[in-house]
Amino acid sequence: MFKKEVWKEIYESIKAHKLRTFLTGFGVAWGIFMLVLLLCVGKGFKNGINNQLAGSASNAVEFWGGSTTIPYKGLNVGRSIQLTGEDLTDLKADIHSIEYISPQSNVSNAGTISYGNNNGLYDLSAVFPEFSEIEYLHIGEGRWLDPLDMEQYRKVVVISKKVEDQLFHGRDPIGESITIKGNYYKVVGLIAEDTTRIFNFGMGSTIYLPYSTYKAEFQPDGKIEHFTAVMKDGEDAESAGHKIKKWLAKKYMFDPKDEEALYVYNKARNEKVVGQLFSGVGIFLWIIGCSTLVGGIVGVGNIMLVTVKERTKEIGIRKALGAVPSSIISLVIQEAIVITTVSGFGGLLCASGVLSLIGSVTKSVTYFQHPQVDMNVAFSAIIILVLAGALAGFIPARNASKISPIEALRYE
Amino acid sequence: MIRLINIQKSYPVGKDKLHVLKGINMQVQKGEMVSIMGASGSGKSTLLNILGILDNYDSGEYFIEDTLIKNLSEKKAANYRNRFIGFVFQSYNLLSYKSALENVALPLYYQGVRSKERNKKALDYLERVGIAEWARHLPSELSGGQKQRVAIARALIAQPKMILADEPTGNLDSKSSQDIMDLFKLIHKQGVTIIIITHEKDIAEQTERIITIKDGLITNS
Numbered sequence A: 001m002f003k004k005e006v007w008k009e010i011y012e013s014i015k016a017h018k019l020r021t022f023l024t025g026f027g028v029a030w031g032i033f034m035l036v037l038l039l040c041v042g043k044g045f046k047n048g049i050n051n052q053l054a055g056s057a058s059n060a061v062e063f064w065g066g067s068t069t070i071p072y073k074g075l076n077v078g079r080s081i082q083l084t085g086e087d088l089t090d091l092k093a094d095i096h097s098i099e100y101i102s103p104q105s106n107v108s109n110a111g112t113i114s115y116g117n118n119n120g121l122y123d124l125s126a127v128f129p130e131f132s133e134i135e136y137l138h139i140g141e142g143r144w145l146d147p148l149d150m151e152q153y154r155k156v157v158v159i160s161k162k163v164e165d166q167l168f169h170g171r172d173p174i175g176e177s178i179t180i181k182g183n184y185y186k187v188v189g190l191i192a193e194d195t196t197r198i199f200n201f202g203m204g205s206t207i208y209l210p211y212s213t214y215k216a217e218f219q220p221d222g223k224i225e226h227f228t229a230v231m232k233d234g235e236d237a238e239s240a241g242h243k244i245k246k247w248l249a250k251k252y253m254f255d256p257k258d259e260e261a262l263y264v265y266n267k268a269r270n271e272k273v274v275g276q277l278f279s280g281v282g283i284f285l286w287i288i289g290c291s292t293l294v295g296g297i298v299g300v301g302n303i304m305l306v307t308v309k310e311r312t313k314e315i316g317i318r319k320a321l322g323a324v325p326s327s328i329i330s331l332v333i334q335e336a337i338v339i340t341t342v343s344g345f346g347g348l349l350c351a352s353g354v355l356s357l358i359g360s361v362t363k364s365v366t367y368f369q370h371p372q373v374d375m376n377v378a379f380s381a382i383i384i385l386v387l388a389g390a391l392a393g394f395i396p397a398r399n400a401s402k403i404s405p406i407e408a409l410r411y412e
Numbered sequence B: 001m002i003r004l005i006n007i008q009k010s011y012p013v014g015k016d017k018l019h020v021l022k023g024i025n026m027q028v029q030k031g032e033m034v035s036i037m038g039a040s041g042s043g044k045s046t047l048l049n050i051l052g053i054l055d056n057y058d059s060g061e062y063f064i065e066d067t068l069i070k071n072l073s074e075k076k077a078a079n080y081r082n083r084f085i086g087f088v089f090q091s092y093n094l095l096s097y098k099s100a101l102e103n104v105a106l107p108l109y110y111q112g113v114r115s116k117e118r119n120k121k122a123l124d125y126l127e128r129v130g131i132a133e134w135a136r137h138l139p140s141e142l143s144g145g146q147k148q149r150v151a152i153a154r155a156l157i158a159q160p161k162m163i164l165a166d167e168p169t170g171n172l173d174s175k176s177s178q179d180i181m182d183l184f185k186l187i188h189k190q191g192v193t194i195i196i197i198t199h200e201k202d203i204a205e206q207t208e209r210i211i212t213i214k215d216g217l218i219t220n221s
Helices: A004-016 A018-054 A085-094 A129-133 A147-151 A161-168 A211-217 A237-252 A267-310 A312-320 A325-361 A375-402 A405-410 B044-051 B074-084 B100-109 B115-128 B144-157 B174-189
Strands: A060-065 A098-103 A112-115 A118-121 A123-127 A139-142 A156-160 A177-180 A183-191 A206-210 A226-231 A262-266 B002-013 B016-028 B033-037 B059-064 B085-088 B162-166 B194-198 B209-214 B217-220
Touching (some): A085 A098, A085 A226, A085 A237, A112 A161, A206 A211, A262 A267, A312 A325, A312 B074, A325 B074, B044 B162, B085 B144, B115 B144, B144 B162
Parallel strands (some): A123 A206, B085 B162
Antiparallel strands (some): A098 A226, A139 A183, A156 A206
């Protein structure tokens, strides 16, 4: 299709109108630039959010105890529902959908926590060892809490990076003891800082301790304010969550329909909604990008019409010398394709340049990750470009082929 | 040789028809150099278009050697134009952004001849018309006479069955006109069939035979 002579013809035709071709090409370059930029920025946000969500188990439901708002079996409204860690052990034994379950309950009266002369206020959070299957914590040094810690009511803690920075000032915290309410707690593990997360709700300054120790030292009744259950693969989080709520409703005598007696948050459903939101946004970005591109394509089509009009006489001469209509058509279409493809590639290159710049500037922005041009986008862009070029050249080419040599030769 | 038998052509003008050619009969022998004379409105241009396979006719028959030129597809017409006819126009009709050499080579491009061979042949023909040293120049850098020489070289390069020259000296001063006519005579001596359409008597008189057209009919030949 593209013979050497044809290239030369196209090159000469473009060379004859450098500025005009450049401006036309700019429309297409801009269109592709915007399309790719929009798609990849959208993708960057999607990557960022996915990264956030990947930091914890997704097939999970969270629960908070509240207070009743619906009278139930003669009991008054306004009773507060207080859960305990033992409820969770029972729940896991009774409801087989549950894979992991753990409280995450803060000690409200922990006070100042110190090491040597350093001290600070931190969240002291009571969890089961399997909490690490619910929140994917990265253990940088030492180890995570284990079942023995639970069984033996060990006074051990796992601390976060910020706690280490403030209390230890660069000293190795593993094996050292920190003071909480006058008691020593041995640091067994250090959670590495996870910069990819924003939804950590202060996890950066949390100290984790075993639930059993918490119960023994701080909360003799074992009350917890919050827990999370991760369902087995393939189990529906929604219905498993209902089962858990029903179980708790039976035990604590509240109406299972009472939304405020027990707050339930279905993470799985939430992620699905986020996923749908992003595919919606993705489609929207495609539409905006393509619309911008359409402007460029119309520009190319327009300029090709002008070119054909201007070259009426030339086309007439060529026809008189023996040019068949198909050679004129393919010349015009190929010129349009060349203009769109070359300038489109320019736009694509600019877009990937700008994106890598954005990527390096926003490296630490956790909700925006890897906005690179992927093969998918680049490939679609190229296909769109060639199609666009052919489309832009089609009507002008048809006009050109209809030019009668007699009239063209008379045309001044 | 070229034969036209009772060629008729009319154009619609509103609801009426304008009968332009009312039955043209003419023959041009191989190697002949003839001129077609006529005032404007005589049907001269229409006859030229038909001869040049640029336009169809309503009835009659037009042969180039033994090929009937009638109701051709655009593609076929383009092929015949390329192989049978070399055009020379009053306004030269060179492509402005191509050099003299490339202009001359263009008909061979449409025959699919390779670039190297094309350029070699084009240079050869430029030499024959005496302006080989201008081969790399653009038409805008050439004088009228030189441009017409390029056009003649372009008309000759495909070795057509005839050269069809439409007022070839119309834009030239008398000195250049005579040079071009001398060139035509030289080419004619080499055996090329030439038909010159003109309204200038002194040009027509330099050909072997004058065909006069008036009101769509040939009055003498």
